[in-house]
Amino acid sequence: MMPMHFDFSGASVLVVGASRAGIGAAIARAFQTAGASVAITGAEPEPAPEDRGRFAYTRLDVTDAGAVRALAEATDRLDILVNCAAITARGEEMAPAFFEHVVNVNLHGTFRMAEAFHPHLKARSGVLINIASMYAMFGSPRNPAYGASKAAVVQLTKSLAIAWAADGIRVNAVAPGFVVTEQSARSRTDPAHVAAVNLRTPMGRWGQAEDIAGPVLFLASPAAGFMTGACLPIDGGYSIA
Template identity: 35%
Template sequence: MSVNDTDFTGHNVLVVGGSSGIGNGIAQAFRARGANVHVWGTRASAADYAGDEGSDLTGIGYTQVDCGSVESILSAPAPFETIDVLVHSQGAVLYKRQEFQPEGWDKVMAVNVGSVMHISQRFHDALAAAKGNVIVISSIGAFRATMGNPAYAASKAAAVNLVRALAQAWAADGIRVNGIAPSLVDTKMTKVTMDHEHRRERALAKIPLGRFGSVEDMAGVAVFLASPLAAYVCGQTLVVDGGMTL
């Protein structure tokens, strides 16, 4: 192991869904290690995130892209000619049984699994040119039922198998594809649990390490997967949950 194993100076990194939460933490982790980082987000400009908790776009390029729209994905300008790391951290979840309805189901599936395929395929050549990495953020919800969120559970399970399929298909092109399956991390997507004391304490009691995961925990795993330290890791989704699913 060398300090240079996690030096990404001059590398090009695109983080989809990198404007806040886990994706933003990953984007800043790569920037701190010298990478050129660009993120895709949902708002019109980076300035629209100013003051938001868990959102720091300092030193990072930004483009608004609707990941639920194939047209938006294909028409967005490419941030780099070659891409060393493509991180999929886009995500959607709908509550109050909205995912049981066709519109809710279609929206969540389009963002959580459809866009992963369409964006990866769009940048295949740019990744191949750099012998790059694709990292897909899924969820431990991929491996068990999530009450009230059938589209979320199905899409995350699909993302795990998509990681396997793309890894097998693209390994010969020099592209490694892997994933991360976090448990509860305190971000805006998990406020429905984190902001309710009873739900929060009940969830915490299931974690052997005795704490929730942090954005930094997930960023560290992403840096590892993109580094030479993980050069022989291919098609895997690493469960990063503090032991919650044991």
């Protein structure tokens, strides 16, 4: 991983959805390397093998309002909350029940976490970062619930940024492009899709989970102290080509 010159010594960070060695885990590791005390959550019973013992871990379903509230009540202090939990299933999201479930995890889950931890962030003049997606901007015929949920996450980011600015909380988002993780594993079994992404991306490759961590640390840092309500694309130029 590229060295990053951020110092989060003394900061408490919670990364929600960091159990699968994907983007959340890369963000959690980067904050820890920069000196923060980092806790993570995930839907799995345990984090990925390489992260076991490295972070305090809570198994958390973000659709369970009671569990979200219980975690907030059990948390003394939080400076930075990163909402990374999300699901999608290419080709399955026209089924109404699954559509609702995807929106429940990706959008309502993001709001549930933000609302539950609002007092913590207010007490510390903290930072909230939501993980959106390039599909917030583009139509996604095979992932309609995912696209709708991520567009709503961008809008929610703006609304919370305004609502909580007076509390000293900054709220921003990032919109990753195509990234090699478990979530994209199914779509990456289609060689034509993999090649088409490489061809269209000006930087000529898929992103790696670590590519997303740097901009997240930047947004959480004092260097971004006058930024709120923004959504940074991190896509190798895919969305401008």
